[in-house]
Amino acid sequence: xxxxxxxLMAIATTAIIVQRNLFAVVILFGIYxxxxxxxxxxxxxxxxxxxxxxxxxxxxxxxxxxxxxxTRSEExxxxxRPLLPLAFALATGFMLVYGTLGLPAFSDPDxxxxxxxxxxxxxxGLRETGVPNIVTAVLASYxxxxxxxxxxxxxxxxxxxIALMRRIRRRRREQPK
Amino acid sequence: xxxxxxYSYWVTIFLAVAGLYIxxxxxxxxxxxxxxxxFQTSVYLLYIAPGKLIGGTAPIVSSxxxxxxxxxxxxxxxxxxxxxxxxLALGLALVVRLxxxxxxxEEDEILAQDRDA
Amino acid sequence: xKDYLVLRVIAKMMIAxxxxxxxxxxxxxxxxxxxxxxxxxxxxxxIILYAIIYGLPAxxxxxxxxxxxxxxAAGVLLFALVGVAGIVLGGNYLDYFVLDPNxxxxxxxxxxxxxxxxxxxxxxxxxxxFYLFAGRGRxxxxxx
Numbered sequence: 001x002x003x004x005x006x007x008l009m010a011i012a013t014t015a016i017i018v019q020r021n022l023f024a025v026v027i028l029f030g031i032y033x034x035x036x037x038x039x040x041x042x043x044x045x046x047x048x049x050x051x052x053x054x055x056x057x058x059x060x061x062x063x064x065x066x067x068x069x070x071t072r073s074e075e076x077x078x079x080x081r082p083l084l085p086l087a088f089a090l091a092t093g094f095m096l097v098y099g100t101l102g103l104p105a106f107s108d109p110d111x112x113x114x115x116x117x118x119x120x121x122x123x124x125g126l127r128e129t130g131v132p133n134i135v136t137a138v139l140a141s142y143x144x145x146x147x148x149x150x151x152x153x154x155x156x157x158x159x160x161x162i163a164l165m166r167r168i169r170r171r172r173r174e175q176p177k
Numbered sequence: 178x179x180x181x182x183x184y185s186y187w188v189t190i191f192l193a194v195a196g197l198y199i200x201x202x203x204x205x206x207x208x209x210x211x212x213x214x215x216f217q218t219s220v221y222l223l224y225i226a227p228g229k230l231i232g233g234t235a236p237i238v239s240s241x242x243x244x245x246x247x248x249x250x251x252x253x254x255x256x257x258x259x260x261x262x263x264x265l266a267l268g269l270a271l272v273v274r275l276x277x278x279x280x281x282x283e284e285d286e287i288l289a290q291d292r293d294a
Numbered sequence: 295x296k297d298y299l300v301l302r303v304i305a306k307m308m309i310a311x312x313x314x315x316x317x318x319x320x321x322x323x324x325x326x327x328x329x330x331x332x333x334x335x336x337x338x339x340x341i342i343l344y345a346i347i348y349g350l351p352a353x354x355x356x357x358x359x360x361x362x363x364x365x366x367a368a369g370v371l372l373f374a375l376v377g378v379a380g381i382v383l384g385g386n387y388l389d390y391f392v393l394d395p396n397x398x399x400x401x402x403x404x405x406x407x408x409x410x411x412x413x414x415x416x417x418x419x420x421x422x423x424f425y426l427f428a429g430r431g432r433x434x435x436x437x438x
Binding site for chain 1: 319323324325326327328329330331332335336338339342346363366367369370373374377388390398399401402404405408409411412415416418419420422423424426427428430
């Protein structure tokens with residue numbers, strides 16, 4: 001089932017590349033995000049799936065539509081033939097595929113990532129923090145510094161948007177005087 | 178190694194490369210940001226997919242289950258998604274400002290205006 | 295979209311449940327899926343739906359700009375203060391074991407406040423970003 005969803009995501013991405021109407025691109029991106037959320041739930045990442053469904057398919061679609069309202073919704077025909085970017089992307093892709101040949105197979109329980117710190121979180125997490133949801137326990141307790149940093153990044157990005165979007169509004173208000 | 182065991186990696190790579198291609202080849206700034214978001218979501222898949230264990234369950238401890246998928250990538254990606262939308266909003270704010278300054282969101286037109294000026 | 299009766303009534307019914315669901319996700323996040331990040335985004339989405347249906351001025355009356363701007367900073371501050379509380383009570387920065395005589399209860403208490411801080415900042419930032427993008431369109435319209 002996961003393979004089917006992944007194939008659908010690849011199709012949606014291809015449609016995004018080909019499509020030139022930006023409104024359609026944004027809606028396709030919403031579909032893509034919902035497919036991604038479904039895949040994440042199928043991969044047992046329920047917390048991440050919930051976040052992706054509300055953020056990717058909800059908030060970012062609203063933001064993109066808001067920007068399209070302020071700008072033009074038709075993409076210009078590209079001036080040059082995209083041969084160089086295509087060659088570059090294909091070369092990168094082949095190198096990455098070559099790199100995957102040495103990676104452990106999907107759902108291999110002996111993969112290094114399953115033997116390092118994760119067993120300790122799963123075995124000791126409930127006893128040490130009293131929180132059954134290990135993701136919450138790791139997020140807020142074991143990796144609290146990390147989350148503090150991420151929250152600060154969200155804060156900083158918000159401040160950046162405020163700085164970018166507010167200045168011009170004040171200038172406009174002064175103009176009529 | 179079989180196709181089934183590496184299919185998730187390859188779709189991830191396809192999504193990443195498609196996002197990269199959009200960012201390089203397309204001149205429209207909104208489209209570029211969509212490409213960047215696709216690149217970003219491919220990274221979510223890159224992290225989460227190897228953490229899945231077949232027969233495992235979501236990492237919420239209960240006495241009924243023994244095998245859990247790896248919770249660590251979930252934590253890393255959970256925060257990355259929210260940070261991603263905040264930075265995406267920053268990029269969109271820049272696009273709006275560029276549109277107001279140049280009257281266009283096409284890279285080629287903006288560069289042409291800069292050359293003329 | 296104020297003129298569409300169906301949208302208005304359904305939205306009014308849905309927003310209450312969206313906010314309730316956000317609170318459920320926030321406070322049940324330790325037992326089931328969820329947490330501060332998701333709850334913040336969901337509660338911001340509820341207000342955004344309200345703004346889309348009833349207009350931005352109505353949303354500004356429900357959640358004024360100054361509240362949102364305070365939330366953006368207050369959440370990070372709360373998170374950082376939880377860390378400082380760990381130092382004051384004799385532990386390390388962001389050390390929850392010392393927050394309560396029982397170490398496990400201390401962990402639960404620390405996680406609760408940290409998640410609250412994340413919730414406040416995330417919902418504040420999402421709402422502020424939406425206000426800015428939506429408000430910009432309205433300004434241009436009124437001028438042209």
